[in-house]
Amino acid sequence: MKMKSYLFIVTFCVFLNVSNVHSLIEGLYCGVENCYDVLGVTRESSRSAIGKAYRVLAKKYHPDVQGPEVTKEEAEKNFRRIATAYEILSDNASREDYDYMVDNPEEMYMHYYRYYRRRTAPNVDIRLILAVCITIISGIQYYTAWERYDTAIKYLTTVQKYRIHALEIAKKEGLFNENTSKKVKDKSKEKEEKEQIIRKVIEEKMDIRGGYSKPDWKQILWFQLIILPYTIYQYVRWYIVWVYKFDIRKEEYGEEEKLYLIKKNLKLSQLEFDALEDHTREEYLELELWIKSNAVDWKAEKEEDLKRELSQSARHKAYRRYMKKGTSRLTFDDS
Known part of the structure; x- marks a missing residue:
């Protein structure tokens, strides 16, 4: 009976030792050695205690202070x-x-993934990467x-009516010196100066809206992100006022509110x-397109008008005949 108990205890101890060895993987972390044992610390040791133990061992086992009995390769490996x-x-x-690898x-496969993910991941502050991306996008x-x-x-400088209008404005403002321009012998230079004046007048006088308007730095992503808290505050405040005025008190819409609803509809x-x-915009207001039913009817009517125009278009008719007959085919005579 005692012999059986002794064999059981020995087997259990061997099992624990084997389990501990197999929890350490060659090629990962400290290999088959325990990192805590290498530094002579425990899992409960603080970061400062680990740093202190490392400094002591590094000073003791640095390759430059090893004696002749230890080869250079062994010292560097240690x-x-x-x-x-x-x-x-x-x-x-x-x-x-x-610690997770030792315990599990x-x-x-998970240990390999976590190890190489951390080793190959760039050691860069994510905030810096984000800032660079936002800057590039902006x-x-x-x-x-x-x-x-x-x-x-x-x-616009190629459209005749805008060119004529720009030339008239330039002459009124004295941007053209006719006496000087007559003396200029270089016609190409004179033409270039004329085009520059036309462009300048159009840039200053023409009201370009929408996606082709003059760039505004306040519209770039960086600025929009900076003022995002204020933008959210403004929207919440606007929404509360809207609900109070028009949903609760049932007030009539002003022109600004009507235009907003038209844009939305x-x-x-x-x-x-x-x-x-x-x-x-005035036409939309006259048609009362801020009322959703009016906007739906108006859009349907516009779509019908567009279909009618397309059906009467000679080019569209030719395209429809072409599609009915099927696309033509090209062949090469190899004879």
């Missing part, structure tokens, strides 16, 4: 053991992953807005709504 153990245990996140040896946003605005100005973006001409 020092790397100590440095690796300290690197793992000094970082709270990697120490937590290491059966989750081998720069692209501002550059694109300038490109659209420049495209609109270039187009017609499903226009702010840029699209800003691009509308003043007479178009």
Whole structure:
């Protein structure tokens, strides 16, 4: 009976030892060694205690202070053991992953994933990455807005009625010196100066709205994020006032409120709504499009008009005949 008890105790101890060995994986963390044992500390040791133990061992086992009885390769290998153990245990996140591996040896694939995820992940502050991304987006946003605005100005300078109007304004304001321009022999230079004056007048006098309007730095992402708390406050305040005035007290809508409802009913973006001409807004107000049923009927009527125009269009008719017959086919004569 005593012999059986002795064998059971020995077997149990061997099992515990084997389990502890298998909880440590070669190639991960400190390999088959326990990182705490390498530094001579315990799992309950604080970060400062681990740092103190590392400094003592690093000073003692540094390759430069080893005697001739220890080869350079052995000294460097031993020092790397100590440095690796300290690197793992000094970082709270990697120490937590290491403790999890020791406590859960059966989750081998998870240990590999967590180890290499942390090793390969860039050690960069996420706030810095976010700031750089926002800056790049803001720069692209501002550059694109300038490109659209420049495209609109270039187009307007080619439209005859705008060119004539710009020339009249330039002459009234004395931007053209006719006596000087007659003496200029270089016609290309004279033409270039004329185009610059026309462009300048159009930029100053033309009211370009919507997506092609002059870029405003207040519209870029950085500024919008900075004022986001204020924007949220303004919206909440506006919504409360709206509910109180029009849902509770049943007051009549003012012109500003009517225009807002028109934009909402017609499903226009702010840029699209800003691009509308003043007479178009007046027309929408006369049609009472702030009333949803009126807006729905008006949109349906516009869609019908568009279909009618397309059906009467010669180009659209030709396209429909083309689609009915099917697309033509090209073949090559190999004979």
